[in-house]
Amino acid sequence: MNSSINNGGKTHIKYAHMHYPKTVELKCKKCKSKIIATNQNAPEEIEHFMDISDFEKKWNLICMDCTFRAELNWDELKEFDLWLKTKIRDIEFWSWNIHHLNMIIKKLRKTELKSDKWEFFESYIPKKWLLKFNSEREIRKIEMLKEK
Numbered sequence: 001m002n003s004s005i006n007n008g009g010k011t012h013i014k015y016a017h018m019h020y021p022k023t024v025e026l027k028c029k030k031c032k033s034k035i036i037a038t039n040q041n042a043p044e045e046i047e048h049f050m051d052i053s054d055f056e057k058k059w060n061l062i063c064m065d066c067t068f069r070a071e072l073n074w075d076e077l078k079e080f081d082l083w084l085k086t087k088i089r090d091i092e093f094w095s096w097n098i099h100h101l102n103m104i105i106k107k108l109r110k111t112e113l114k115s116d117k118w119e120f121f122e123s124y125i126p127k128k129w130l131l132k133f134n135s136e137r138e139i140r141k142i143e144m145l146k147e148k
């Protein structure tokens, strides 16, 4: 299962198992469009949350383009590819959702992260992304994911 949510788990266990985004953008297996997966147990106003229970989470999946709908747990989400994903200099880049993506771009552009809601995830950004994705060309490629 290359290039899926699991990749985050392999390099950053905590990332995958302790702290969750409230929404994850995935790729629909039926129509290849974007799915929004939303955790139904997390409060409305937060963007990510700490997991204190077990894996009995409810993720509500809605495809933006076709009729696909599902209610899955975190493990089952891993069967899907992430939507905001690309390959740069043979390194896989990915993010959970657009807000997470924006934070990573800020970081790559060395912009101040203070008051960014996604600041918590800063320390989980793979070191090699920060080292290798440092030219305008590469950052642009990442920014193009926003147009997807």
Ligand SMILES: [Zn+2]
Binding pocket: 028, 029, 030, 031, 032, 033, 063, 064, 065, 066, 067, 068
């Ligand atoms: Zn679909």
